[in-house]
Amino acid sequence: MATDEERWVREARQGDRTAFRRLVEVHARPLFALCSRITRDAAMAEDAVQEALLNAYRHLGDFDSRSSFKTWLHRIAVNAALEQIRRQGKFDYVENDDDEDNDFLERYMDETPSPRHHAQGEEIRRNIDRELERMTALERSAFLLRHVEGHSIDDISQTLSLNISACKQAIFRAVRKLRGALQPLR
């Protein structure tokens, strides 16, 4: 039996505006959360969501149900968010190599969180924010899609048009950069 969403997609495909509105109502805010994590900017995220939903509407006929509608929409939204970053000239084309520290965990494993560490939750959050900013857009997107959205590496590589190995490397670099968030507290 078709879900509401499947029905709305089918009806929207035939030009039913009300059905498309239902899809917008369900997905707009989660898409904003995704896009704002990638763009780090509310206005850019809103533009990305608008562009993604418009693109989705225009190409509903291409959605073939091989992936879920949400996954399909996320792919469009991630690319719309990256496009916003490019348009603002904020896209980091060069991946710096100063994070090629393959054994970064070794130096942290002996240190247990101190009471001070727990008291500094706000500072840690700010530091994480700073490290997310330091990542390239692709690293941040790959990491957030894996860690926050729970997408598989296979899906992420398709979304970001990277091969599996490049996708894994982007995630590894992102995680290595995160270690900086904890450094001042140790």
Next chain:
Amino acid sequence: MQPITDNDLILYFYRDGLEKHRIDEIDDALLSSPSLRERYVALKRMLTTVDGAPVIEPDLEFTDRMWRKLAAQIDDAKPSRRTVHRRVFTPLRFAMAASVLLAIAAGIGYYVGRSNAPQQNAMAARVLDAYVADHLRATEGLLLTASNSDSTEVLAGNRELAQSLVQSNRLYALAAVRAGNTRLADFLRQLEPVLLDLANRPADASIQSIDGLRDYLRKTDLLFEVRATQARLDTADKHKI
């Protein structure tokens, strides 16, 4: 057993991107090695802190505002026809050995063109569809990589892929003509200028040229058309089985 790196532990944390036997090895090693366990705990601690990262919340009016903006746009949002601006692309530079796959494709077209047996024709057309769908999948990946990456290494690999796709694209277009599928042949011919541009892109391609490709893809809906044709061929293939 191969040493367990931090990268292995990251993949293990997500239970993604590792073979089953490698996950089993790490399971066993975590039980037997206190130092590995400590490294893994350090990683988990680091990653769980990300969950507390600040999130930008949209205002309460966001969804209504979004719908109002979209409602004004969707009446005009008809799928656009793509036009190929050949002058955008650089001149050809033609080279690459044909692969066995291409010979097969050309053979299919030749066979379909000459054969009179409907059943055999249908079988050959199905094989052609399957090959072209794969070709379009590779083309889609090529276009996306070219427009999303500026890594010299990735772009060099992409250039080689584009060079081989130019060749296969021509042979598939020929095979489609022979099979009487003019729609597919026309579409493949439209792809050729883009593939040629990527096959001939210099190793030190400028950001401007990457932006140019990106703008071109956005304006022409080429990627969506590649995906749509690929999906149509996949579906047609399933229905013919």
